[in-house]
Amino acid sequence: xxxxxxxxxxxxxxxxxPAYLIRFKIFxxxxxxxxxxxxxxxxxxxxxxxxxxxxxxYKYIIYSFIIVSFIACIMSVDNLAALGLLxxxxxxxxxxxIVLINVQPKFSKVLWALGLSALFVSAIxxxxxxxxxxxxxxWNIRGPEFRITSVYEYPNAVGxxxxxxxxxxxxxxVVGKRRIYPSLLIIAVSLFAVFAAQTQxxxxxxxxxxxxxxxxTKWRKIFFGGLMVGIIIILVVPSIKEIVTFQDTSGDVRVxxxxxxxxxxxxxxxxxxxxxxxPAVYPQYKLAKHVESLLYPHxxxxxxxxxxxxxxxxxxxxxxxxxxxxxxxxxxxxxxxxMAAMIAILVYGxxxxxYFKNDLSVxxxxxxxxxxxxxxxxxxx
Numbered sequence: 035x036x037x038x039x040x041x042x043x044x045x046x047x048x049x050x051x052p053a054y055l056i057r058f059k060i061f062x063x064x065x066x067x068x069x070x071x072x073x074x075x076x077x078x079x080x081x082x083x084x085x086x087x088x089x090x091x092y093k094y095i096i097y098s099f100i101i102v103s104f105i106a107c108i109m110s111v112d113n114l115a116a117l118g119l120l121x122x123x124x125x126x127x128x129x130x131x132i133v134l135i136n137v138q139p140k141f142s143k144v145l146w147a148l149g150l151s152a153l154f155v156s157a158i159x160x161x162x163x164x165x166x167x168x169x170x171x172x173w174n175i176r177g178p179e180f181r182i183t184s185v186y187e188y189p190n191a192v193g194x195x196x197x198x199x200x201x202x203x204x205x206x207x208v209v210g211k212r213r214i215y216p217s218l219l220i221i222a223v224s225l226f227a228v229f230a231a232q233t234q235x236x237x238x239x240x241x242x243x244x245x246x247x248x249x250x251t252k253w254r255k256i257f258f259g260g261l262m263v264g265i266i267i268i269l270v271v272p273s274i275k276e277i278v279t280f281q282d283t284s285g286d287v288r289v290x291x292x293x294x295x296x297x298x299x300x301x302x303x304x305x306x307x308x309x310x311x312x313p314a315v316y317p318q319y320k321l322a323k324h325v326e327s328l329l330y331p332h333x334x335x336x337x338x339x340x341x342x343x344x345x346x347x348x349x350x351x352x353x354x355x356x357x358x359x360x361x362x363x364x365x366x367x368x369x370x371x372x373m374a375a376m377i378a379i380l381v382y383g384x385x386x387x388x389y390f391k392n393d394l395s396v397x398x399x400x401x402x403x404x405x406x407x408x409x410x411x412x413x414x415x
Contacts, residue, residue: 040082040137043075047130048147048400052155052185052195054122054392064118068392069126076129079136087136090406091360095353096128102349103309106342110308111315119310119341122392127399134403141368141404142212145202149220152199156227159184159192163230182230190386193233195393196224198401201243201378205371208247234284239382243374250370288332288385294320295331299339306340315340330390334383337390354380357402360409368408372401 047068056067079087089096103124110116159182162169166176173181173189181189203217203224228236241264248257297319298307307315313329330337339347357376361369379388379398389398 040075040079040133041139041143043071043078044130044134044137044139045143045147047071047075047396048144049151049154051151051393051396055185055187066122066392068396069122072126072130072396075133079133083136087132089132090135091356091409092131092135092402092406095349095356096132098345098352099124099128099349102342102345106306106309106346109305109311109343111311116309116311119390123390123395127395130396131399131403134400135406135410138407138410141408144400144404145206148199149203149216152196152220152224155184155192155195156223159227159230160223163226181232182227184227184231189231190233190235191391192231193228193236194382194386194388194391195397196228197233197236197239197382198243198375198378198397200224200228200240201247201375202371204240204244205247205367205374208244209250209367209370235382235385239378242381243378246374246377247370250365287326290321290323291326291328291331292333292336295333295336295340299336304344306343306346308343309341312340330387332386334380334388337383337387341390353402357405361405364408366408369405372405372408375401 050071051068053067053071054069058065103120107113107116107120158168161167162182162184166174166180169181169183170187173179173183182192183189184192186192186195200221203221206212206217207214207221225240228240245257245261248254248260251257294316298316301319302315312331313327316328331340335347335350338350342349354376358373361373379401382388387394389395
């Protein structure tokens with residue numbers, strides 16, 4: 035279904051993913067700028083389609099996700115907070131996905147909407163890096179701990195948002211071979227922002243996505259050689275080895291967090307902590323040495339397990355198997371690029387929260403939606 039208004043609405047939402055930082059209340063109910071855009075678009079979509087639309091091959095995946103999400107909301111120790119997450123992280127991204135696969139916007143325009151958004155976020159970060167203005171404590175003091183935050187409240191959000199976009203544009207060059215110079219600009223500016231934010235997980239995620247892309251080119255031997263060199267560097271350089279083996283301070287915190295989370299899961303394997311309940315439930319299971327208060331376990335598989343229960347973890351595995359199976363079957367440039375972006379999300383997701391955030395959850399469903407649109411194009415061709 036083609037509709038210029040809805041198509042442009044999709045591009046606007048993609049460009050405006052950071053708009054979730056604009057927060058307000060309507061009749062006492064918290065909303066964000068991003069949520070309002072999604073809800074308005076879906077309302078317009080329902081009116082124009084008269085409620086008749088397709089869920090594609092994700093029909094049962096969507097139904098099961100909604101059921102699992104509501105159960106997790108009921109199991110929460112804070113039902114009000116859970117309803118907020120249910121709305122913003124689970125239901126609204128699905129609404130965006132539904133509109134996306136029915137309207138089927140142009141892949142290239144979606145990519146450039148993401149690119150412009152990345153440029154905006156990166157430009158703010160570069161201004162911060164040069165001026166030091168607008169960076170919250172404790173990252174605003176020049177020195178080893180100096181880190182930009184761009185429009186966000188903390189540095190890691192910069193890397194979490196820009197990483198899959200960087201990989202998508204790397205794919206646009208390595209596999210797609212389209213508009214190389216504009217893509218290089220977006221990659222270069224975004225990479226600078228990622229390094230200025232010092233998001234270590236992003237480095238490995240981007241390299242993982244790039245290596246995957248390289249497997250589908252005639253230079254695969256060079257990429258494989260680069261991987262071997264990278265492994266040697268990791269083993270030889272002590273500072274890098276400490277990071278990847280979780281022996282530095284950040285790694286030690288994560289290992290303690292995962293051990294405590296596993297204690298929670300062993301005691302509550304079916305229901306996890308419940309939606310929005312991890313901060314309340316986790317203190318009963320954390321290690322004595324772990325003093326930080328965190329919202330999630332910082333591992334995408336543990337995140338889904340503690341938030342949505344065992345069924346949530348199984349749902350995630352189901353979606354990923356379906357996604358990679360469908361895309362590997364096609365193996366067209368678009369499919370390869372989307373798989374690389376998803377690999378980057380998963381690799382980064384091993385050490386950070388790459389789904390349970392307003393923009394990241396929509397980005398996750400955006401990649402699923404683009405893959406489904408590519409599948410429809412293949413069927414119709």
